[in-house]
Amino acid sequence: MQDSRIYLDNYTVLEKEWLNPTFYRLRLDASTIAAVARPGQFVNVRVTPTCDPLLRRPLSIFRVHRQSGWIELLVKLVGRGSRLLSEVQPQEQLNLLGPLGHGFDLETCNTALVVGGGIGIAPLVFLIEELIALQRSVMVFLGFRHQKEVCCIGILKNLPLHLEVATDDGSVGFSGLVTSVLENYLQTNSLSDSTCIFACGPTPMLKKIDSLARRFSLPWQFSLETFMACGIGACMGCAIPAANGADYKLVCKDGPVFSNGQVKIDG
Amino acid sequence: MADLRVTLGNLVLQNPILTASGTFGYGEEYQDFVNLNRVGGLITKSITLKPRAGNFPYRVVETVGGMLNSIGLANVGVESFIEEKLPFLQQLRCAVIVNIAGSSIEEYEIVLSLLEETEGIDAYEINLSCPNVKEGGLTFGKDPRQIVKITTALRKRTTKPLIVKLTPNVSDMGELAKAAEDGGADIISAINTIVGMAVNVVQRRPVLGNVTGGLSGPAIKPIALARIWEISQKVKIPIIGIGGIFTCNDVLEFLVVGASAVQIGTANFIDPTISEKLVDELAAYCEQNQIARIRDLIGTLKVD
Numbered sequence: 001m002q003d004s005r006i007y008l009d010n011y012t013v014l015e016k017e018w019l020n021p022t023f024y025r026l027r028l029d030a031s032t033i034a035a036v037a038r039p040g041q042f043v044n045v046r047v048t049p050t051c052d053p054l055l056r057r058p059l060s061i062f063r064v065h066r067q068s069g070w071i072e073l074l075v076k077l078v079g080r081g082s083r084l085l086s087e088v089q090p091q092e093q094l095n096l097l098g099p100l101g102h103g104f105d106l107e108t109c110n111t112a113l114v115v116g117g118g119i120g121i122a123p124l125v126f127l128i129e130e131l132i133a134l135q136r137s138v139m140v141f142l143g144f145r146h147q148k149e150v151c152c153i154g155i156l157k158n159l160p161l162h163l164e165v166a167t168d169d170g171s172v173g174f175s176g177l178v179t180s181v182l183e184n185y186l187q188t189n190s191l192s193d194s195t196c197i198f199a200c201g202p203t204p205m206l207k208k209i210d211s212l213a214r215r216f217s218l219p220w221q222f223s224l225e226t227f228m229a230c231g232i233g234a235c236m237g238c239a240i241p242a243a244n245g246a247d248y249k250l251v252c253k254d255g256p257v258f259s260n261g262q263v264k265i266d267g
Numbered sequence: 268m269a270d271l272r273v274t275l276g277n278l279v280l281q282n283p284i285l286t287a288s289g290t291f292g293y294g295e296e297y298q299d300f301v302n303l304n305r306v307g308g309l310i311t312k313s314i315t316l317k318p319r320a321g322n323f324p325y326r327v328v329e330t331v332g333g334m335l336n337s338i339g340l341a342n343v344g345v346e347s348f349i350e351e352k353l354p355f356l357q358q359l360r361c362a363v364i365v366n367i368a369g370s371s372i373e374e375y376e377i378v379l380s381l382l383e384e385t386e387g388i389d390a391y392e393i394n395l396s397c398p399n400v401k402e403g404g405l406t407f408g409k410d411p412r413q414i415v416k417i418t419t420a421l422r423k424r425t426t427k428p429l430i431v432k433l434t435p436n437v438s439d440m441g442e443l444a445k446a447a448e449d450g451g452a453d454i455i456s457a458i459n460t461i462v463g464m465a466v467n468v469v470q471r472r473p474v475l476g477n478v479t480g481g482l483s484g485p486a487i488k489p490i491a492l493a494r495i496w497e498i499s500q501k502v503k504i505p506i507i508g509i510g511g512i513f514t515c516n517d518v519l520e521f522l523v524v525g526a527s528a529v530q531i532g533t534a535n536f537i538d539p540t541i542s543e544k545l546v547d548e549l550a551a552y553c554e555q556n557q558i559a560r561i562r563d564l565i566g567t568l569k570v571d
Contacts, residue, residue, distance in 0.1 A: 006299055008300060008539060046537065051332060051484070051537075053329060054329055054333060054334060055536065097539070226324060226325065227324075227326070227327050227328055229334060229336075229533075229536040230296075230535065230536040231536075232296050232297075232539065233292065233296055234292035234297065235292075235327065235536055236312075236326070237326045238326070238327070239322075239324050239326055246320065247320050248320055248324070248341070
């Protein structure tokens with residue numbers, strides 16, 4: 001039985017580090033959340049105590065250290081909210097609601113193909129660390145725009161996993177899309193029954209992975225995002241079309257991790 | 268201890284803090300955050316005859332000091348509401364108010380009649396003001412003659428308090444409120460969201476799947492206060508104020524202007540504990556200012 005407690009509290013920022021010109025990592029003293037969080041879950045963060053900007057920002061849990069009681073968030077600078085959040089200093093507090101949503105299901109997967117595009121790596125490092133703790137075989141495929149954006153390699157390179165990096169301009173690793181690297185892997189390796197794909201990234205990347213998964217008969221689990229308000233399934237604002245085309249799923253409550261057959265991946 | 272009780276016709280609330288329809292789910296979503304027995308009352312999501320999936324996304328987008336939504340009355344439908352959601356609400360000591368929406372007078376009548384056969388509902392809020400569905404709601408809600416008709420029809424079917432929730436998307440809300448009063452409504456609630464829009468310039472497309480949505484949040488508070496003032500000049504029945512309330516001072520502003528109670532909406536998304544906090548803050552304010560009864564503040568606005 002998984003612990004589904006949700007906490008709402010102020011948590012102290014322990015560290016802030018820029019991992020590249022636009023991605024920063026926040027470490028928070030949040031033992032309550034760390035104790036129950038599962039890979040793929042998120043926290044809804046207040047970026048200001050004022051009403052401007054108004055809404056919380058849903059952010060994936062990047063890493064967790066249960067013994068030390070910290071959690072980390074990986075944030076990309078995109079707008080006012082993420083800029084305000086980037087100005088937070090160690091010892092200051094942030095108000096978090098979480099952990100929220102359904103995370104990745106690790107049960108049935110013995111060989112994990114983990115695919116991240118850009119900031120899509122945010123929920124994947126916690127997943128990778130958990131998969132390795134469970135002694136699963138892990139292949140990681142990361143795509144970035146260019147060498148300046150490449151991040152998290154330091155964390156991953158000491159783990160027992162196979163890592164492939166692709167950049168759009170070829171400045172690091174394969175020159176081209178990460179999905180091309182994945183496609184090549186799928187074509188040249190024998191796949192077991194318990195191989196599955198975990199991914200997070202831009203919609204065109206997920207669409208391509210969805211079509212590859214169909215071709216190679218593999219199940220997938222994608223971490224998705226959309227505009228969100230409450231984060232707890234009350235406002236019904238974060239709906240995305242369900243696979244059946246008639247219904248909707250809520251990213252906050254039914255997701256943010258969805259598997260093939262649950263939702264429609266549209267570009 | 269200050270007396271926070273307020274009386275709105277035949278509806279007595281232990282305090283004037285209610286949670287607004289559409290922002291509080293079916294109550295159960297907030298039970299980890301709020302002691303629901305301590306708020307004045309809880310208003311459910313709009314309930315329709317059949318389940319509704321809601322509008323195509325995006326459904327929400329942030330704006331300056333507010334947010335736009337076009338949820339499209341997504342709800343489980345009256346049958347599932349009674350079976351799955353009502354039992355939780357029946358255990359609560361706060362007022363339980365069910366919001367009803369429909370696309371015809373008959374649909375409102377059927378839903379209300381089905382709810383009348385159950386226990387534990389203290390009042391009904393009639394949604395005549397949803398800006399996000401094509402049929403019903405706002406079509407009735409902008410026409411005083413339709414408001415009289417629908418209120419009269421529902422009045423015949425219940426003796427419980429009938430709250431009519433009005434749209435601000437008209438030039439004269441007083442006229443709409445008067446129509447609800449003439450039809451036999453006990454209480455007016457206002458304002459619902461203000462029609463608004465956001466545009467993605469790169470794609471040259473509306474951000475919301477429904478093109479337009481309803482604006483809520485602190486940005487609309489001054490408008491809400493002015494509209495409640497407008498309504499209070501036209502009707503004798505009590506008013507529940509809604510619109511961008513975040514703080515105790517916001518609550519007091521609405522009471523002074525003429526609201527007998529208030530609803531907390533968008534603020535629940537930012538701070539899920541806000542409704543209970545405001546009850547505490549209101550009590551503390553009364554203590555500090557030697558106000559024995561909160562109801563003595565209602566409608567005390569001085570205009571020369």
